[in-house]
Amino acid sequence: MENIIEIKGAKKQYGSGEAAVFALDGVDFSLAEEKICVILGPSGSGKSTLLNMIGGLDSLDAGEITVDGVPITGLGKKALTAYRKRKIGFVFQFYNLIPDLTVEENVQVVAEIAEKPLDTDEILRALDIEKYRYRFPRELSGGQQQRVAIARAMVKNPRLLLCDELTGALDSRSSRSVLRFIEKINREYGTTTLIITHNEAIAGMADTVLHIKDGKIASVEDHDRRLSADEIEL
């Protein structure tokens, strides 16, 4: 299996002088296709920065990132927008759905610009939110909203699904439900998935676990066997 992510010597600094903070301080990392990777680390360790860099939301000060054969370091704003549109699906802790659009429309808003979108009905069915299609986000629970966010990220059939604390705002029951769908997507669509979390239990679901501390990779752990969402203790 080929590597979908290649990161070499990634560095990112915020602030300057005495206030300078190295969010990433020479990160080298690679991830094979169709894997689930969990990135663990305390607050301020640089894990969200790493996710933003891979997602093309921010740029490195030094180093290189290649995703699916595309070297994204040094891409202009337009090219980065096109890159996000074609290859990346995002899921955030606070869902970030568009409040003026229904469930179906929040998914369609991405399908409308995607090159080869999946069928909206199929994805709504897959995430078991078909019955909420005409509801607005505020009419749903947190777990339901997060499933809509996953559906929105998945409808474009991305090469890479980036999840930032996707269960951070959910109770354990909703968290398990959401993780089941992540597992299902990875299995059915072969989507490489990168999950950032504080919750060490989720690491059991991963093929690879990355521990980050002070902007550096502290350790990399490969699992021979992934646990299912029902097996982990949340």
Add this chain to the structure above:
Amino acid sequence: MKLNKRYTRSVRANLPFYIAASLLTMVTLLMFYLFYIAGTGINRFGDEFFSEGRLEDATFTTYAEITDGGILSLERKYDVRLEKERFAGVDDGQRRVRVFCPTRRIDLYRIQTGHDFSADNEILISAGYAEENDVRPGDQLTISGHTYTIAGTFLRPDYLYMVENLTDDYKNVTDFLLAYMTPDEFQRQFGGGSVNYKVIYGKDTDQAAFRRQVNEDYFMSGYLAADSNKRVTFVHEQADMFILSAWFILVIFPLLTVALVCILLGRRIRAEQKLIGTLSAMGYSKGRLMRHYSLFALIPGIAGGLLTAAAALLLAEPFGSLGLADYEPMKPAFTLPLWVAVSGVVIPSAIYYVSAMLRVRRLLREDTVRLLAGQVGSDGRSRRVLVRSKATVRRKFAVRQLVASPGRSFVVFLGIFLGAVIVAFSFSFVDSVRAVGDQAHGEFGSFEYEYVLNSLRTGRPWNGEAVLALPYEDGNGRRFTVMGLDSGTRLWNLTTTDGERADIDNGFYISTLCEAIFDLHKGDSFTFRSITTLREHTVKIDGVIRNGYHSYLLTSREKAAAVMGLDGANYNAVLSAAPLDYRSDEVTEIISDRTYETQMENMLTAMGGLIYAFMIIGMIVCIASLYATINTILSENGHNISMLKVLGYENRRINRMVLSSNHLLLLPGIALGTLAAYGIMAWYCAEFVEVESIMIPATLCPKSIVLTAVITASSYFISLLLLRRKVDRADMIAALKDERE
């Protein structure tokens, strides 16, 4: 208080909004200031100049000359000041000069440039003509074959508005001027000349008795009260028009603008609900939070007010001078009264302060948990539109943006509406003034020339149609003309507003202008009196003839002669389709329907600066109000914009999605703004019929409507263009960290 440290940071963060809101407050207030300053400045100058120059109360002419003894006797008996003025008219083909022998007690001239004459070969000329024709003291001017040196230029109180004939509708300083020469030189050139009498009444003078006495003893041939003399009344009437316009502007534009800024301030405060909720939860009192946010709201009021005062001080002189275009070159002092300047700062600031205070109070009445969750004002009731529709998401999003937030849609509409009103009003003013000339052809009839003769004749003219016309007045001294025509006239328009031909042999008809000025209607009785004998007449109005240019009561020549006490065969004017060979000394005045066209074009040329200044203000209002509004829309949509960027939407597409809904407001905003402008113009024309002595037909040409739409739409798209970078600069990462519903 630590909280106060937010002021600088918050102002810096919202600088574009504060600038746009301050600019908007300034521009609309400035419109009021400038019209007010121009009006009060002209009125003050008029009062001082009339008092200093001892303005007449009336001027009259008699068939028999009043002797010096007669003047003394009348002065004693009626407590009046009476003075004889000698004058002569000279027409050398190039220009017409009205030469005066100086008076010493009434209607005194004031030297404007140069010095008074000191020799018989020196003259003074009217300042307006000198300025228009670039004639200066020291230059030579030939009158009646004699060359004089111009010693100086002058203004006189009864000629501040230089209309050549009282029937004219606009000044003439191009080829008409007044001149003074020494009494000896006047005597040499013109002998006794023609004679006018100027009178200033005492406080308790019985004016009617005085006029009757003059008529009995000297046979009055004409009488014109100063308050019916447009050369005099125009000064205060135009100034009052400026002041009325200022108050009108104040009621419409600054109030709408202040309302718009209040709405935007309210929305910005609502956007801070999480912070307000947090501070409230931390124990900050309601009063303290209200004061904190109200102080932010003071910024556009104070900045706008101070900017307005500064701009008014700078622009008072040049703008006030634009308002002087119709007058002789008088030099009023245009100053900004302190109370107006202070009010301009205090009133908008107070309104913004109170509005912000009420908004915070209303927010604090909400559940703190809802505030912390940012849920206040987002109940989403109206979002359900098009839920099951097959329309594109972009379209559904746009429609919901529009209906789910009526307040926001209203302020966008208001910005477009305000801009369209101001721009369309400027165009409508130009179109309406031009229409005066265009419509004259139809309303006058088919004659091209009206020769007003300086003597009464009998029988029929050798060519053209006879007219008998004399001025009369109502009980309030408002003048009009009683006209007699032959019923078979083919040259004068006799079509009534009912569409029938007026039966002038058997009735009396008034013009639409007369109808408007005297508030008369078909079937009414009209009582009026002779301006010389003061004898009263009452007639019944049998109909109205469409004519917004002449204020007349029309009947047959026989009936008119009966009113005037003359013979039915008399006439003193001739209508003709072609030029007639009257000698210049036989004719007082030649009126052509083209005269109005020329006068109106002159008016437009003179007032061009004012009109274009108004149009530019309209564009600034439109751009500033839309900039402030759309800036707020983008701030409110910051989260959606960031999310759309993350999802891979290009900036162009995001702009279309978030802002395109407002395009739907463009058409109704322009259409209603244009309609409102036309309504304002119609009111303006109706209101000033008496001032202008003409019915200006409120007009807005298709070309002007198109130009209004283009200018307003351009202003709208300019404001969008200015804000395009805001989408580009949206911080994707920071916005997405924020919790949403």
